[in-house]
Amino acid sequence: MEKTNKLTGKDLINVGIYTAMTLAVFFVIGMLTVLPVLYPVLLFIFPLFCGIPMMLYYTKIRKFGMLTIMGILIGIFFFLIGYTWIGLFFWAAGGFAADLMLLPGHYQSFKFTLLSYAVFSLGMIGCPAPMWFAGQAYWDNVSDSMGEQYASSLSSIMPPWMFYAGLGILLMGGVCGALVGRKMLKKHFQRAGIV
Amino acid sequence: MQTQYDLSMGFHLDPRTKLLLMAVVSTAEFLYGHALFMIAVAIIPTILLISNKQYRIGIGFCILFLVALTVKEKQAFIHFNMLLNMIVVFLVGVVLRLSPTFAMGSYLIRSTKASEFISAMGRMHVSRKITIPISVLFRFLPTMGEEARAIKDAMRMREIRFGTKKFWRNPVALIEYRFVPLMISVVKIGEELSAAALSRGLDNPVKRTNITKIGFTGYDMITLSVSIALLAVTLFAV
Numbered sequence: 108m109e110k111t112n113k114l115t116g117k118d119l120i121n122v123g124i125y126t127a128m129t130l131a132v133f134f135v136i137g138m139l140t141v142l143p144v145l146y147p148v149l150l151f152i153f154p155l156f157c158g159i160p161m162m163l164y165y166t167k168i169r170k171f172g173m174l175t176i177m178g179i180l181i182g183i184f185f186f187l188i189g190y191t192w193i194g195l196f197f198w199a200a201g202g203f204a205a206d207l208m209l210l211p212g213h214y215q216s217f218k219f220t221l222l223s224y225a226v227f228s229l230g231m232i233g234c235p236a237p238m239w240f241a242g243q244a245y246w247d248n249v250s251d252s253m254g255e256q257y258a259s260s261l262s263s264i265m266p267p268w269m270f271y272a273g274l275g276i277l278l279m280g281g282v283c284g285a286l287v288g289r290k291m292l293k294k295h296f297q298r299a300g301i302v
Numbered sequence: 303m304q305t306q307y308d309l310s311m312g313f314h315l316d317p318r319t320k321l322l323l324m325a326v327v328s329t330a331e332f333l334y335g336h337a338l339f340m341i342a343v344a345i346i347p348t349i350l351l352i353s354n355k356q357y358r359i360g361i362g363f364c365i366l367f368l369v370a371l372t373v374k375e376k377q378a379f380i381h382f383n384m385l386l387n388m389i390v391v392f393l394v395g396v397v398l399r400l401s402p403t404f405a406m407g408s409y410l411i412r413s414t415k416a417s418e419f420i421s422a423m424g425r426m427h428v429s430r431k432i433t434i435p436i437s438v439l440f441r442f443l444p445t446m447g448e449e450a451r452a453i454k455d456a457m458r459m460r461e462i463r464f465g466t467k468k469f470w471r472n473p474v475a476l477i478e479y480r481f482v483p484l485m486i487s488v489v490k491i492g493e494e495l496s497a498a499a500l501s502r503g504l505d506n507p508v509k510r511t512n513i514t515k516i517g518f519t520g521y522d523m524i525t526l527s528v529s530i531a532l533l534a535v536t537l538f539a540v
Contacts, residue, residue: 114431116504117496123438124492128485130439131446156477160485172431180435187328187407188400257391295482 114170122173125164126180129157133181146235146264150273151280154228158284159291161227165220166292171206174223178202178230185234193240194233201230221285228281232273238262239270313353317422319522320410323350323529328403330533337371340398342536346529347405354413363405370397411440421512434504438495442488449487453480 136149136156168174182198205227212219237245238261250258315323323346330343344367351360374394416437423433457463457479 116434116499119431119434120438120492120496120499123435124442124488124495126435127439127442127446128488131443132481159481163485163489176431176435179432180439187324188403257388257395260388291478291482295478296486299486 112170114172114176118167118170118173119176121164121167122176122180125160125167126177128160129164129177130181130184132157132160146261147269147273147276150231150235150276151283153231154224154277154280154284155287156284157228158224158281158286158288160288161224162220162285162288162292163296165224168209169214171210174205174209174227175199175202178205178227182233190234191237191245193236197233197236198230201227201233204229217289221282224285224288225278225281228277228284229274231277232270235265235273236270238265239267313521314413314519315350315525316516316518316522317414317419318426318516319518319526320414321422322526324403324406324410326529326533327406331399331402337375339533339536340371342532344402344405345532347402347409350409350413350525351405354409356409356412359405359408363401366397367401370394370401374398411443415514416441417512417514418516421514422516424510424512425516438492441495442492445491446484446488449491450480450484453483453487456483 133153136152164177178198178201179195181202182195185194185198186192205223208223208226209219246258246262249261327343327346331340344364348360348364351357351363370393373390419440420433420437423436424430454463460479461467463476
């Protein structure tokens with residue numbers, strides 16, 4: 108087949124597969140959100156583990172737009188389970204920015220992959236973001252459904268400055284995740300002939 | 303084209319109606335109301351699941367939801383210690399919030415064929431760049447579950463699971479042993495899927511046609527009006 112810059116069916120199927128995988132990882136780790144104390148730590152753990160499927164995904168990306176679509180899909184998923192429009196917006200924006208980051212490296216350079224994954228990880232701020240942007244209504248809702256105690260301990264752990272700190276943590280997690288993912292890629296997937 | 307009454311098919315809904323109901327249910331859960339409203343929200347997926355002969359999921363969901371609701375009502379009178387309370391409150395919250403969406407999602411996935419879904423999305427003028435990944439996503443979630451179970455069994459033979467001596471010696475290995483094989487098999491299945499899709503002309507640029515008949519029928523009207531009436535009455539009247 109001749110090379111095109113348009114997304115072909117194969118690319119779109121890849122988007123679906125890797126979105127499914129990343130969501131599965133997300134969900135397994137998401138069980139840890141029982142304890143709000145862990146929230147800041149989770150911001151590090153999520154990008155760390157998602158790095159493994161994502162690095163494999165990055166080996167398949169050769170065209171613009173695949174990360175944007177992935178961001179939108181994950182965003183829609185989180186919209187449905189109640190992270191509001193804010194969640195969708197951050198995920199889609201993270202995906203688009205990650206796509207832009209890949210352009211200068213011509214999809215070959217690991218440096219730009221690392222950068223792009225770190226930026227993609229920033230989109231994960233969309234999950235806790237409603238806490239800071241949806242205002243009082245969100246907090247009323249939390250204390251209604253989860254109880255006063257949960258709400259007050261959550262808000263003491265997530266003060267407004269946590270948004271910026273959270274971005275920093277995610278960035279670190281993204282870089283570590285990319286490195287771990289690359290190690291896994293070398294250790295397992297290249298040997299198995301997947302890459 | 304608009305209405306094709308095919309009564310021989312029995313009770314079925316247009317995929318667009320299902321999506322609308324899904325959106326309604328997942329939004330309604332967050333309009334946090336009183337117990338009656340929440341029961342009304344939970345009734346919709348329960349009835350739909352039973353109509354689709356998914357009795358086990360339907361009844362399981364129903365029981366889980368009622369238990370969570372009871373615990374929530376009684377919770378004010380029982381005092382656990384702080385950590386236990388947090389966990390109980392969180393679990394109850396998650397069940398009340400998310401289980402109707404998941405029940406609805408399970409109905410949506412099990413009752414809709416991929417071609418029905420794609421042609422419905424096409425009628426809504428959603429780009430194929432979104433519909434193809436979504437239908438692959440739907441197809442892959444059950445497959446991944448199956449594969450994960452098979453790998454779990456295989457690893458159990460090697461004593462690689464929670465709690466064994468081998469696990470405590472190197473907990474991170476659990477992730478590696480479970481997740482890496484899963485990823486490899488999913489990637490392989492994905493490659494086969496793309497080959498199958500390509501040979502059926504997925505990349506053909508012409509406008510695609512579809513023999514699947516979709517259209518709104520009387521069932522859609524009835525389901526939508528009943529569920530909206532149910533929600534509105536319990537939200538405003540009580």
